[in-house]
Every structure is written in structure tokens, then in C-alpha cells.
Amino acid sequence: MSVVGFSHYFFLGLILFSIGALGALTRRNGITIFLSIELMLNSVNLILVSYASTNGNLAGQILVFFMFAIAAAEAAVGLAFFIAIYKHRRTINIDRLTFLRW
């Protein structure tokens, strides 16, 4: 029906996801990593919505709606963590934040 088929959206999502993953795995600035993760989240949103829509299903959009709420909550808490960590350590360079070591 549409010229731009589902696979296009899917590829777009995949590319964005990979870029997000790349960023998350290579950057050292905590905020940028967080941004990359948001990017990955968004790519998944895209796939969900497009997949559901092409299947004539509403569930995708509903789910993404909830995911927005969750993303908002996650961003709030996550950034609060960065602030707290920054207060403690004076840095959010994750190479220096090694307190997860056993």
C-alpha cells in the first residue's frame, strides 16, 4: 500500500539502534551515553509503532505511549543520579566511576 514499506522503517530503526549502541559503548561522558541510550529507545519505539501500524494494530502505539512515560521517569531518575554522582565524585566520566567493582 505504502511505497515506503515496513522494512524501511525497520532498517531505519536498526541503524539508529546500532548508532545508539555504538555511542553507549564508546563514549565516556555519562550524559552522552545516556543520550545514546535514549536513541536506542527511540529506535525501538519506531519499530514498534511501524510494525503495529502495518499490522493494523493499535497496541504498538499504546505501548509506545507508556514507554514515553517510562522514558520520562527514567530520564528524571537517571539524571538525578548523575547529579548525585557528580556531587560525590566531581566527575561523570564513567572511566573514573569504578565503584561497581567487587
Next chain:
Amino acid sequence: MTSLIAIVLLPFLGAVVNGILSFSNSKRAVTFTALATTGGSLVIALYTIWRYLTELSPQPIEYVLYKWLEKPLEIQISFLLDPLSAIMLFVVTFVGFFIHLYSTGYMSDDEGYGRYFAYLNLFMGMMLLLILGSNLLVTFIGWEGVGLCSYLLIGFYYKQDEPPRASMKAFVVNRIGDFAFLIAIFISFAHFATLEYREILNAIATNQQLQDTVYIFGLTLPALLALLLFIAATGKSAQLPLYVWLPDAMAGPTPVSALIHAATMVTAGVYLLTRTNLLFQLSPNILKLVTLISVATAFMAASIAIAQRDIKKVLAYSTVSQLGYMFLAAGVGAFVVSIFHLFTHAFFKALLFLGSGSVIHAMEGEQDIYKMGGLKQHLPHTYITFLIGTLAIAGFPPLAGFFSKDAILAYTYDHSKAIYFIGLITAGLTSFYMFRMFILTFHGEFRGTEEQRKHLHESPPSMTLPLWILAIGSAFVGFIGKIPFTHYDLFGKILSPVIVKLEEKAVHHDVLHEVLLITLSVVAALLGLVAAKVLYSQGPTGDERLKSIITAPLYTLLKGKYFVDELYTFVIVTPLRTTANILWRFVDQLIIDGTLHLAAGIVQLISALGSFTTTGNLRNYMLYFVIGIILLIAYTVG
């Protein structure tokens, strides 16, 4: 018979009140409570006994207080008044009261006055439970209860080193005997579904098969019970091999030694044997064992006593020896005589202990007879009463000890000549060590310090009155027993319903025999007296002469009490302690915990292998995460 309840409960009441009072500082209230409760108990007891014994043919009276446990283990708290318990009741309340009275003087300066009387009253209550109980359980409650009081009172001077140790020893050794008692309770219940003496004895008496079939270890059921009860008795009544606690028990206050470790508690074993005499009469082997152990105890203790320096230790060994006599009587089947000796012994031994207490009081705590001497002038009342007691225990007619001891020897003569002679020698030894002590204490020069000499004084009336009363008793109570050359035997008549006579034994000797036996025992006592007089008229140097007569090694052996304590330490205590330490250090900590730690160590090792992945770098964790997702996708997709 509600009066029985009052008799038992009054001392308990006193114990509780005194226990509470001991936290305040009011000696008058304590004195009042102690004397009022035991005195009340004595009065009611005397009245009850009088009423009971003057009945035409007194039947045993049972009074059930309440059911302690119900089916299927039905046991009740109940009391029994029969001639035997009546006599014991008299001894306990009578001697008990006067020792309470004596204690008010003896302990008047002690800071633990209230505590002392709380314990002593508690003891009275427990002892009354013991003798009035109509079943094994009530007796056992009293039995262990008096053990507890004995423990508390031996350790009364807890600040010193010796009393706590001695008290612990007493309790533990007693517990070994109690163990046998407990087993006897289990067996009785398992086979008769009751613990009442009357019912158990009836069941045994009427069941011939029970008497004949071997139950275990070649023993019939009655024999097994008899053996167990006898073991229990050896603990409480300080017979071989469990007598070791009694000499040490002298660490307690002297009135306690008089009441508990001479007159009442230690005789509980004799009481128990008499109470269950049917069992013993049905098992001649056990009786033989009783005879052997008792005569050995009597002789051994008497021989130890001749080499001791501590006035109370001498009396303690003398008690052990006299208890041996009681068991000897029981062993030869003369249970009446056994109780009779218990009865007379309670008087003269309590008297002797109280007298020694008076001496110790005057000497300000000195117990070594080497450091005494010449007290005759300073303590006239004590001297005379002590003399009466000494004569009584040595068996001089017509004092109480003569009657009972002579009767025991007479029965033993019938039984076995060899044992009779050992008994006779023991009687001579008794006379010897008693007079040795007596002479060293009261005659000769004063050997104490100047300060002690200045303070020498006769005790207050609250102490001398009991001495005189007991002295009178020691002098005359013998006449209620069997009087030689006559058939007059009030004691035997009273007790006869209690003693089961399976077969009539020949108890009557012809006059010639009787004269011979009496002469022999009087001569033995006289010999002892003379020997003591000869050896010790110059004071403690007599020991050196004694040593030269009986040779040095033997003397060391006697002086060292045959080294039984050391033997027990070496054979039982030390190995047990070593075992316990091995169990703890080796089995518990090394083997069991070691196994656990080994298992834990293995887990730790494995986890250490995996822990290199936890670098603490967030990026690494993310990488694992992503790889994990990829693998998951790969798995689901393809």
C-alpha cells in the same frame, strides 16, 4: 490428714518469706520467720505423730494433695503417714528445729543471715517432702531438693575458694546417684504404671512370676529396682564409691553439717532402703552387695578419720562410717535396727557437730584440732555435752549409740562372722578417733594464738540449749529400742508393719551369746578409749607415735584418705575433660566446621574465577549486556 500439708508447707512458706527478707536487712524478722515456721511444723508434727502412734493399730494414711500429671503418665502429689515416716518426721522436725534455734546464735554475725535461713527452711521443706512422699516421684522431688539445698548451703561462703568447688562436687556426685533413681522411676512406671510405693510393692509381692523371671543382666525386676535404688542411696548417703562429696561438704556452715550432712539428708538413703525393703528382701544378691559396700565404707571411713586434723573432717568421716553401719544393718536384713541407728545417730551426731560448731565459734573459725586443746575450762557446757556425744557414738552403755550399734553387730554376727569382726574393729576405731579428737580438743594445753585465747567464751544460750537437749536425747533415746536381755522393743514394735518379713529369722540369741557380744563391743570401745588416752594425752605428738605403730606408708595412706579423690580425678575427671576438649576443638571446630569451610572455600574459589569480569567499569557491563541481547536475538531468530 491435712496437718501433713501444714507440716510440709510451713517451711516452704518460711523459705519464701526469708528469701524476700534476705534482700532487706532485718534479722529479727528472719529469726522470727525461721523459728516460727519450723517450730510450728515441729508442734504440728509432734501432735500428729502422737495421735497416730497412740492409735491401737495404726494404718498407713495417704493424703492426695493434687494430681501432678494425669493419664497417661498419672502421678500425684500425695503424702503417706506410716510408722516409718512418722519416725523420720520426728527426727527431721525435732533436730531441724533445734538446729534452726542453734543457727540463730551461730550465724548471728553473718551478712547472709536471711539467705541462710531461706536455704535452711527450704531444706526442711524438701526433706519433709522426701520422707512424707507416698510415691517415688514426691520422694525424688524431695531427694533432689535437699540436694539443691545442700549445694546452696555448702557453697554458702561463696567468696572463698573451697565452698563453691565442694558444693559443685556434692551436687554432681549426688546427681550420679539420682540418675539411678530416675531410671528406677522409669522402670517402675513402665511396668507398674504407677509410682506409688504401696502399689508397686503390692504388685511385686503378689506376682510370683515377676520375682522369678530374669529381667536384664541376670537380675529380676525387683532386684534391678533394688540395685538402682541402692545406687541412688550410695550417692545421697555417701557410701562407696560415691562418698567423696561428704567430707568436702564440711565447707558449709557447721549447723548445716549437723542438720544436713549428719542427721537428716544423708540418712535419706537408709530411709529409701527401708521404705522399699521388700525389693531388697526379694533379692539376696543385692543385699549381699549392700552388706559388702556398707562394711567397706564403714571401715574405710573410720580408718581415714583417725588421721585427720580438721575437727569437722573427722566428724564427716565418722558420719560416713556410721552411715555404713546403717546400711550394714539393712544389708543383713535388719531394717528396723538400721532405722534405729539412724534415729540415735541423728541425736548424737547432730550434737557432736553442734558442739564442734560451738568450739569453732569460740576459736573464731579455727578448725584444726592441733591448734586447740584445753578448751574444757572455757567451754563447760560444750565440753560436757560433747563428752556425752562422744561416749554415745563410741557405744558405751547405756547411751543411745550403744543400743543401736550393738543391735547392728548382733545381727551381723548372725549373718557372717567375718563381717562382724570388721564391724567390731570399726567400732573400736570409732571410739579411738572420737576420743583422739575429744582429747586433742578439750584436754591438754591450749595451742592456739594469744588472741584466740582472749576471745574464748562459752556460746550463747540459743546455742547451748540445743546442745543440752540433743545431749539428753543422745543419752536416753536408746531405751526405746531393743533392750538387751529383754524382749522389750518399742521401736521394733512401732516399725514392724513397715518391714516385710518374708521368712522369720532367728533374731534371739541365748543369754550367753548376748553377754559375749555386748562384752566384745564394750571392750572394743574401751580399747579405743584407752588407746586414744595413751597416745594423745601429750597432745598432737600422738600422731607420730601412731605413725610408728601402724608404719609410715599406711599412715600416709590414711592421711591422704586413700587418695580416692586423686584417683577419681585421674581416672574419671581428667579423661572426661580431655574428651570434651577433643570433641570441641577437634570434632566440632575442625571436622564439622572444617567441612563447611571447605565447601564454602570451593564455592569461593569458583566465584573468584568468575570475578575478573567485574572490573567496575560501566562500559564493560554495557558490553556484556549488549552481547547478551545479541545472543538472545540470535537464539530466538535463528
Next chain:
Amino acid sequence: MMLETVIFYLFASLAVIFALVVILHPDPVKATLSMVITLFSLAVIYLTIKAPLIAALQILLYTGAILVLFLFVIMLLNIQREISLPFSKPVQLWGSIVSVGFLIGIITNFAIKIKIEESVKNYSLVLIAESLFKENALSFIATGFLLLAAVVGATIIATKVKRG
């Protein structure tokens, strides 16, 4: 038809390019601003699959709220440019290999196989609202609580005073 395709490719390429800027730019402020563009492009793409609600929310919520929050935090913490290169550590190298490998792997192995009957329908807002407030009412309320908890939690975490 053509227009849709053009719009899609245009905004798709915009999204990808600026996504790359997000992850490559050393200055976090610029990275965040690039992210705005990426998300905006995605919102447009949502419109092409007839999901106007999501598109609107994307702009309102993501670009309007979340990313502003990011900017605030970046400025609040005064985060500087990243100095070292992204591939200076082995784990970073591994990370890039894994993510690129993932992309290639999934495209070659999986994406080709997709066969879906495509029928994009136009869903009215009413339908969505009905679904949200009827079937998923409980989840909706739960989401509210989640947000509340997040707000409270964030406040507590961020204001916690350093001890000692």
C-alpha cells in the same frame, strides 16, 4: 505517494546523520542539540505511518521536556568537551565492533526475511483514548504512580547532601 517517499528518506537520512553527530561530537551540548533534530525527524516519520499522537508526544515530551532536562543537567554540571578519542580503549573498540557487527548481522540474516502484509490504517485519537482509559486504565494509573515515584526519587537522590 512520491511525496511520502521523499519525506521518509529525507527525514530518515536527517535522523541518521544527526544521530551520528550525537555520538561523535565531543561537546555534549551540541550532541544534545543534534539529538533534538534526530527526534524531530522521527516525529515526522511517525506522521508518515499515521501515528499523529505519537508524533506529537515525541515532540512535546522528548524534545520539549526530556532533552531540555538533559541540557539543564549538562549546563548545571558544566560538562566539558571530551578530550580523548572514542577508540582509545580496547573495550571501546570491542563495543564498536559488536554494535556494527550487530547491524550487519541482523540486516543480512534477518531483515531480508521479513514478509508482512502492509495495511496502514488511520486510527483516530478516540480509539487510542478508549484503549488507554478503558482496557489499560490500570496501567495508565500505574504509570502515573511511576512518574510520581520518579519525581520523588529524583528529588531525593539529587538533593542528598554529601556526608562527611
Next chain:
Amino acid sequence: MKFLELLTNPSLTLIVFFPTLAAIPLLVANKRNEKRIKWYLLVVFTAEFLLSAYLVTLLYLKDGIKYFPLVADPTIPWLPRYGIAYRLAIDGISMPLILLTTFIMPIVILGSWSSIKKHWKLYGISLLILTTGILGAFLAYDLILFYIFWEVMLVPMYLIIGVWGGERRIYAAVKFFLYTLAGSLPMLLAILWLGWRFSKAAGYWSFHYLELLTMLLPPQEQLWLFIGFALAFAIKVPLFPLHTWLPDAHVEAPTGGSVILAAVLLKLGTYGFMRFGVPLFPHVKEEVIDLILVLSLIGIIYAALVAWVQEDMKKLIAYSSVAHLGFVTLGIFSMTEISWSGALLQMVNHGLSTGALFLLVGMIYERFHTKKFKELGGLAQPLPLLAFFLVFSAMASAGLPGLNGFVGELMILTGTYIGGYKIYTVIGAIGVILAALYLLRMLKETVWGEYTGAVKKDLHSYEKMALFPLAVLMLLIGIIPSVFIKPSQESILQTLKIYSVRKNYPKVTKPLIIPIDIDKEKK
């Protein structure tokens, strides 16, 4: 909501969950106001005790009957598909233990009054939740529910040892936790297996205890399941050689923790044997029963000897617990009515006397900051009242006639003798001698002797309040034991009857529901 309905009426549910409810206000309490928290806890636990006593009296008097009936709360289905339901029931076996628990808890608060110095809020919450767990485990009639309550107890106790404990508290807490968990996981497997087998035999799932009683399994399977259960219970009891967590846990735990551990938690093991271990698996081989009896005896003698040579007062008492509970398991596995009554009573006795002893150790520790015998001595002089209670409790623990310990030991050993285990009885009785040995040693090292230290204050009023009720109960049980034993007898008789009916049923080769008449009343 049925559950809420139950919570608002006098019911078993209320008893079980009242402490949890009471923990909610604590969550928002100001943690600095410790005094108020203490008083709150004291009031709550006293109320809990009064509540349970009221309920028990109510049930006891309901029909004017002579024994304590089996009374259940209404069942609330939970996971109906698997027959899991919320089932609470009380009978004569659990009744004394419930009362013991609720009775001990206020005393625990009093005992912790000044010895717990930090985090009272958390301490209170832990105690409250622990109480719920304990009571729930005693009352659960559904095996899954039982298991849940069983595990609920674990965490608060772990915290109590680990947070407020002594120097090696972490080691002790972890040891306690792992040991217990190692036992309870096999039990979970066994429970699930039982439910599954029941579904095979009856066609529907059930974890209802009384229903499971009607199912008979092949002997071999019974053996395995019994081992699963027995492991959990034996660790809890603890049975030799699984006892080594106990001394560590006791020594490191704070006073209150030790008291709960000794007085109540250990009883769950023996209770578990009485409720589940024995009746559910009647065809366990004689050798296994014999093994447990022998282990009990070893425990009695071994622990007594080890206790004798301890240098630490608390450790001595901890080992004495092992010895005492050896008597209880001896009583349970000799399977006579008398010995069961005795075992049940002995559980209560041990709770009282050992609880009192641990309290006293805590009081001594507060005053002298040591539990080592070497550094103590002569306490009778500065602390006569404490010394009195110490001697009293030690005597009760040593089984002195007239006090509580004796009754239990007498009944257990008599029962064992009647049950035909004559030699075992004799060996067990040796344990009574040894009990005197180590307890008197403890007294000698602490109470008696010359006192050289500084002046110390004798018992405070709250300490007296903690000890006095214990002492009174010890004396009362010793003097009029029948009052305490009678209510439970009917339940014990019934349980043993069911056991013997199941035992006498021919052995089966596959799971079978047997027509067993578990009293209509009982159901």
C-alpha cells in the same frame, strides 16, 4: 475481602498479621526518638500476647471441652489451580508454642531495652516481621504457606544477628542464613513433590496438610521426602552434626536475638517434626528413625560435654540448647504419647529457661562487657538478685524437680522407656547428670567466688519485669504441670493415632488416597 474481614475480627489471621500491621506506623516513626519506639514495641507485643491469650482462652472455653480443639480460620483460595490456599489452623500442638512466642516477645523487648543501642526502628520492624513469620509457620496448614512463613523468618533474623551482633556477626549471620537455606530448599522440593503426587492420586492439586494426610506414598518415596523435610527441621533443631551454626549465631547475636533464637526459632524444627515429619511419612525405615534417635543421644551427651569446657558463657548455654533439644527429638521419635507430651512441654521449658539464661548473660554483658568466665566471678556479691535468677534458671535448665525442666525430661525419658528404647533412655538420663555438670560449672565461674570489680547496680526494674514472669512460669510448670499438659494431649493423641493408622495401612506401590478417618472435626 475475606482477608480484611479476618483481620478485623479475633482470628488466627489477626494474631499472625497484627505485628506486621503494627510495623507500618514504625516506618514513618522518627528514628531518633528511640524511647518512644521502645515503648511502642512493648505495648504492641504485650497487646499481641494478650490478644493471643484471649483468643486461645476463647477457643478453649468455647464448647466447655476438656482439651484444646482444632480450630481453623476460613480458607482463602490463593492459587486455586494448584490447590494452594491461605489456611491457618490451631490445635493443641501449636497452641503452647504460639503462646510461648507471644509471651517471649515483650520479654525480648525488655531484654533489649538498653542492650540495643542503635537503629531501634529497624530492630523493631525486624522483630515484628519475625513474629509474623514464626506465628505463621506454627499455624499454617497449607504446606506452601508454611514454607513461605518459614522463609519469612529468615531475613529478619539474619538482620538481627548481622546488624546488632558481636564482633564476628557477619560470619555468624551468613552461616545461619546459608545453613537454614540449605535445609529449606530441599524441603521446598519435597513439598512441591508431595503436591504433585497428590494431584496424580486424587486428580486435583492440593497442599492442604489434612488432605495430604490421606495420601499414602510408596515407602521409598516417603523416605526421600522425609529426608527433604528432616534436613530442614534437623538444621533448625539443631540435630548433631548440623548444630555448628547455633553456637556462632548465639554468641554473636544480640541478647534479644539469642532469646528468640533459643526460645522460639529452634522449636520450629521440632514442631515441624511433630506436625509434618512424623505423620506424613509413616513408612520411613526403622533404621532412619533409629539414626535420628542415636543422633539425638549423641547430641545430648556430646553437646553437654562440649558445653562443659566452654570459656564463654553464651557459648555454654548455646551448646546446652543442643543438648536440651536432643531430648525433644528423642521424645518425638520414640513415638509414644507420653514422650510427645513431654517433648512439647520440653520445648516450652527450654524456651523459658534458656531464654532466661540468655537474658541474664545479656545483663551481665551490659555490666561487665564480657562473657568470658575468666573475667567474671563472684557476682552474687554485687548483684544478688541477678545471681538468684541465674541460679534459678540454671536449676530449671538442669532439670531440678519442682521446676519445669524436670517434668519434660521425666516425661520424655519415661515415654522413651515405655516405647521400648531402654538403653537409649539410660544414655539420655546420663545427659541429666552432665547437665548438672556444665550448668554448675557456669554458676561456679560466674556467681560464686570472690568479687573484685567495681560496684554495679543490681537488676533494673525493666530487667526484673523481664525475668520475673519467666521465673514464675518455670515454677508453676514444675509444680502443676498437668494444667499445662492437658490441653495438648488430645491433639497429640489424634496425631499419633493418624500416624499409626497410616503406618498400619499396607504399603503401596503408587500414590494412593486411603480412606482414613481424619476426624470430621479435624477437617
